[in-house]
Amino acid sequence: MQHKEKIAGLLENLHEKYATSDTSAEQDALMTQLQAQLSDWQGPPPADGSVITTAELLIEALEENHPHISGVLRELVDALGRIGI
Numbered sequence: 001m002q003h004k005e006k007i008a009g010l011l012e013n014l015h016e017k018y019a020t021s022d023t024s025a026e027q028d029a030l031m032t033q034l035q036a037q038l039s040d041w042q043g044p045p046p047a048d049g050s051v052i053t054t055a056e057l058l059i060e061a062l063e064e065n066h067p068h069i070s071g072v073l074r075e076l077v078d079a080l081g082r083i084g085i
Helices: 003-019 025-039 050-062 067-082
Strands: none
Touching: 003 025, 003 067, 025 050, 050 067
């Protein structure tokens, strides 16, 4: 599976899990930010690494009460890392 397809699948899984979870306003804001950062992404890594930073902040915010979402986010960070982001 190509990296972009893997990332798209992870994002779909993340959206499904997140939509059914009870999350805080801060977590919702981080998810919105992450979605915005990835919505127009076509492959080149962002210069400031902001996507990874946002994902890591969201993992930290969600890991205690929503480990299933944190797991998907970790897979997403790993997949992004494999393509050089």
